[in-house]
Amino acid sequence: MTSVLFDAPGPRARLRNNVLTLLSVAVLLLIAYVVISTLGDKGQLDAAKWEPFLRGDTWTGFIIPGVIGTLQAAVVGAVLAMLFGVVFGLGRLSDHRAIRLFCGGVVEFFRAIPLLILIYFVQAGPATLSGYTVSVPAFWAVVIGLTLYNGSVLAEIVRAGILAVPRGQSEAAYSIGLRKSEVMRLVLVPQATTAMMPAIVSQMVVLLKDTALGWIIAYEDLLNAGLKQFAVNYGNLIPSAIVLALFYVLINLALSYLAHWLERRSRRSRKSAAGGPIAPPSAIGTGPTGGSGRGAVATLE
Amino acid sequence: MDTSTLFDFSPLVQEFDKILLGFWATIRLTLMSGLFALILGTVLVSMRVAPTPVLRWAGTFYVNVVRNTPLTLVLILCALGLSDTMQLTFSDQPSTNYFWWAVAGLSAYTAAFVCEALRSGINTVSVGQAEAARAIGLTFVQSLRLIVLPQAFRSVIAPLGSILIALTKNTTIVTVASYLDAAAQMKQMFDDFGGTIPIFLGFAFGYMVLTLPTGFFFGWLAKRLAVAR
Numbered sequence: 001m002t003s004v005l006f007d008a009p010g011p012r013a014r015l016r017n018n019v020l021t022l023l024s025v026a027v028l029l030l031i032a033y034v035v036i037s038t039l040g041d042k043g044q045l046d047a048a049k050w051e052p053f054l055r056g057d058t059w060t061g062f063i064i065p066g067v068i069g070t071l072q073a074a075v076v077g078a079v080l081a082m083l084f085g086v087v088f089g090l091g092r093l094s095d096h097r098a099i100r101l102f103c104g105g106v107v108e109f110f111r112a113i114p115l116l117i118l119i120y121f122v123q124a125g126p127a128t129l130s131g132y133t134v135s136v137p138a139f140w141a142v143v144i145g146l147t148l149y150n151g152s153v154l155a156e157i158v159r160a161g162i163l164a165v166p167r168g169q170s171e172a173a174y175s176i177g178l179r180k181s182e183v184m185r186l187v188l189v190p191q192a193t194t195a196m197m198p199a200i201v202s203q204m205v206v207l208l209k210d211t212a213l214g215w216i217i218a219y220e221d222l223l224n225a226g227l228k229q230f231a232v233n234y235g236n237l238i239p240s241a242i243v244l245a246l247f248y249v250l251i252n253l254a255l256s257y258l259a260h261w262l263e264r265r266s267r268r269s270r271k272s273a274a275g276g277p278i279a280p281p282s283a284i285g286t287g288p289t290g291g292s293g294r295g296a297v298a299t300l301e
Numbered sequence: 302m303d304t305s306t307l308f309d310f311s312p313l314v315q316e317f318d319k320i321l322l323g324f325w326a327t328i329r330l331t332l333m334s335g336l337f338a339l340i341l342g343t344v345l346v347s348m349r350v351a352p353t354p355v356l357r358w359a360g361t362f363y364v365n366v367v368r369n370t371p372l373t374l375v376l377i378l379c380a381l382g383l384s385d386t387m388q389l390t391f392s393d394q395p396s397t398n399y400f401w402w403a404v405a406g407l408s409a410y411t412a413a414f415v416c417e418a419l420r421s422g423i424n425t426v427s428v429g430q431a432e433a434a435r436a437i438g439l440t441f442v443q444s445l446r447l448i449v450l451p452q453a454f455r456s457v458i459a460p461l462g463s464i465l466i467a468l469t470k471n472t473t474i475v476t477v478a479s480y481l482d483a484a485a486q487m488k489q490m491f492d493d494f495g496g497t498i499p500i501f502l503g504f505a506f507g508y509m510v511l512t513l514p515t516g517f518f519f520g521w522l523a524k525r526l527a528v529a530r
Binding site: 005006007009013017020021024025028038039042044109112113114115116117120121123124125126127128129205209210211212213215216223227237238241244245248249252253256 | 488
């Protein structure tokens with residue numbers, strides 16, 4: 001598409017492009033210079049602030065436990081969210097009106113409220129309700145919050161994926177005498193899964209990023225280990241933040257790459273009838289409430 | 302089990318003023334960050350489709366880095382890093398200063414998503430439009446500004462609406478930037494009155510009052526402004 005926006009450059013356009021390239025390089029270098037010199041002026045580039053990252057105990061003491069904490073919350077959250085998503089996604093497609101309405105209500109509720117107030121409630125609610133005898137550990141507060149929110153988004157993905165399988169598939173399955181549960185299990189879900197994979201993996205990126213909310217309720221994740229405990233010890237918040245951002249970006253880029261690869265793969269081996277890969281709920285439209293609106297949450301949070 | 306507080310909605314009434322103030326902060330943060338994110342996102346998408354490779358790389362780099370960093374980290378970097386550690390402040394008034402740093406962080410983060418939405422919008426503009434623009438001799442900037450972007454904007458109104466809704470929900474994270482919004486108010490009330498269901502439902506309702514009409518409005522707007530093809 002981009003190439004359609006401008007012609008193949010002639011001599012004058014080439015000159016103009018070269019001038020523009022030079023100009024933009026100059027501007028970008030200027031920005032980089034301002035950033036680096038400001039950092040330098042405030043002493044953020046001192047070797048003392050970066051040197052701790054070269055020491056083994058930094059890695060064994062803070063960063064690796066932090067990464068493990070983050071991955072633990074993310075993996076447990078992802079598995080539970082997937083279960084939640086399958087149950088409620090299929091529930092929204094149920095033949096029973098009551099189940100459909102209940103699942104729809106739950107999914108829409110958790111999608112409409114911020115994840116953070118959910119996490120606050122999961123942490124504080126049970127304690128109050130039980131008269132301060134139960135306390136929810138920070139880990140479970142994060143995981144349950146992530147499960148309910150991302151599970152609801154995944155439920156929409158599952159529902160959209162199943163609806164994307166052409167009607168003829170389920171009609172054929174019914175006509176050879178399969179029951180509803182068999183149609184779901186043997187025909188619809190396997191075909192929908194390939195189409196849903198990219199959207200599911202992108203949602204996992206969101207989930208992984210959201211584990212960083214653990215910072216707020218003091219869960220020992222990567223952010224907490226690197227920025228609260230470690231940075232306080234060495235007074236190097238900005239260098240730590242930069243290093244941690246690098247970690248998150250690398251992990252998430254790897255996941256995004258996986259999503260991209262799955263998408264290409266499912267497009268290439270288009271044997272199932274489910275059509276191309278489905279988009280996250282944003283592009284699908286999830287009902288009369290302008291649901292097409294609410295969806296991009298899927299990618300944003 | 303202490304049932305006396307279970308269905309007690311009185312804290313919501315008692316603290317109604319503070320709750321409204323909290324949601325007012327949420328609304329201001331959302332609108333301000335939304336505005337700046339839209340501007341920055343448009344600039345970024347122009348860079349990403351520009352004829353100059355350096356600009357394309359810079360735009361892609363920005364989007365990939367910011368989109369994959371947790372918002373919590375972005376806001377911590379803004380408030381604790383740039384503002385507190387490096388003493389770069391917008392104002393001597395702490396609340397004003399943190400407000401603008403929160404807006405800066407939220408805008409910088411959201412702009413990456415606005416850019417991606419607009420880019421997919423540009424992809425929906427039919428090739429003939431851009432070719433016609435070139436054929437009558439418009440330059441890159443002219444064809445982008447007069448032909449392509451107006452149509453791209455109109456086709457991504459619904460996704461932009463969802464980004465605005467997600468932004469509304471993301472403003473809760475400004476807690477880490479030492480700025481008090483509705484979520485911080487809820488946390489405060491949890492500490493004062495205990496984590497009761499009525500308080501949670503009250504705030505959940507407050508956020509739904511903000512997000513659901515936004516969804517309806519953008520859905521309506523998207524239909525109304527859809528490009529007829």
